[in-house]
Amino acid sequence: MTVVCGTDFSTNANEASQIAARIAQRRGEKLFLVHVVQPAPTDPAGDHNDFLISSASTALENTAAELRALGIIVETDAVIGSPAHEIVAHAPDDTTLFVTGARGHSRAAHWLIGSVAERLARIVPHPLLVVRHAHDLNRWLDGVRDLDVLIATDFSVVSDYAMNRASLLGELGRCNADLTYIEDPPADYQFYGIEGPIHRRPSPLLEEVLSKELTKRAETLSWCRNVATHTIFTFSRPTSRIVATAENQRADMIVTGTHQWRGVSRIWHESISQGVLHATSANVLCVPYAESATAEEATSEAPRSQSAEALPR
Numbered sequence: 001m002t003v004v005c006g007t008d009f010s011t012n013a014n015e016a017s018q019i020a021a022r023i024a025q026r027r028g029e030k031l032f033l034v035h036v037v038q039p040a041p042t043d044p045a046g047d048h049n050d051f052l053i054s055s056a057s058t059a060l061e062n063t064a065a066e067l068r069a070l071g072i073i074v075e076t077d078a079v080i081g082s083p084a085h086e087i088v089a090h091a092p093d094d095t096t097l098f099v100t101g102a103r104g105h106s107r108a109a110h111w112l113i114g115s116v117a118e119r120l121a122r123i124v125p126h127p128l129l130v131v132r133h134a135h136d137l138n139r140w141l142d143g144v145r146d147l148d149v150l151i152a153t154d155f156s157v158v159s160d161y162a163m164n165r166a167s168l169l170g171e172l173g174r175c176n177a178d179l180t181y182i183e184d185p186p187a188d189y190q191f192y193g194i195e196g197p198i199h200r201r202p203s204p205l206l207e208e209v210l211s212k213e214l215t216k217r218a219e220t221l222s223w224c225r226n227v228a229t230h231t232i233f234t235f236s237r238p239t240s241r242i243v244a245t246a247e248n249q250r251a252d253m254i255v256t257g258t259h260q261w262r263g264v265s266r267i268w269h270e271s272i273s274q275g276v277l278h279a280t281s282a283n284v285l286c287v288p289y290a291e292s293a294t295a296e297e298a299t300s301e302a303p304r305s306q307s308a309e310a311l312p313r
Contacts, residue, residue: 170223
């Protein structure tokens with residue numbers, strides 16, 4: 001089994017590589033380090049690209065030599081192309097986890113070309129850990145502190161799958177979870193069959209049902225030492241409330257599922273995972289539902305889980 005980590009040798013990327021190595025060590029897996037060289041726009045002979053690949057290969061081997069001190073197998077590869085696509089394309093078949101730094105380049109570059117982390121989240125076939133605060137993760141892996149995790153749920157099969165796959169964190173160290181549901185009043189009223197006008201305050205009946213749903217899911221989080229549940233009533237964008245809640249709770253990590261909408265679907269469906277990755281300052285674990293779904297399921301609507309039952313009228 002393999003943990004894959006993309007690096008551009010920036011400070012943030014080097015910290016992510018260290019975290020990836022420690023996770024591989026803890027899980028008894030090997031580490032695959034990959035660096036992607038973006039091709040030179042004018043290099044018909046390919047000489048400059050060859051030079052970049054050679055330089056990157058040397059830098060990768062130097063990094064790998066340091067990480068092998070942890071007693072793990074580290075393999076490397078330097079390739080040419082688009083970073084996110086090539087990282088996934090060259091990942092070994094036995095990959096279990098992708099790890100990347102949040103942003104290796106300047107914020108200005110991020111606005112121009114987008115974050116590699118955000119692009120990876122759209123296409124990875126397995127969970128993606130985006131490292132922003134390596135210091136907190138290192139202290140957690142050292143057993144010095146617990147990891148406080150906010151798990152965002154909407155009771156869909158996508159978020160339920162993400163919640164279950166997040167158990168990999170419990171295999172690495174002590175965790176506490178805050179299972180948070182962001183209410184969408186119009187959708188919730190329709191799904192649970194609540195009639196009448198929608199007020200700008202929570203419906204007691206809806207709150208009771210949502211509390212039961214959250215409690216049911218919280219009972220499955222046996223890998224957490226402590227589990228809290230919250231519902232947040234809002235008419236604003238759910239992404240902003242998830243990020244704000246994580247900041248208020250001082251969460252070390254946000255766990256979110258991703259449907260990986262593509263093409264026209266991305267235009268019509270708001271991506272919670274993309275919004276969280278773009279706005280939060282916390283570490284993020286993105287779990288693709290496609291990891292467990294058939295191709296047909298992965299491109300269809302994400303329904304409520306069967307356990308989320310409508311209210312009797």
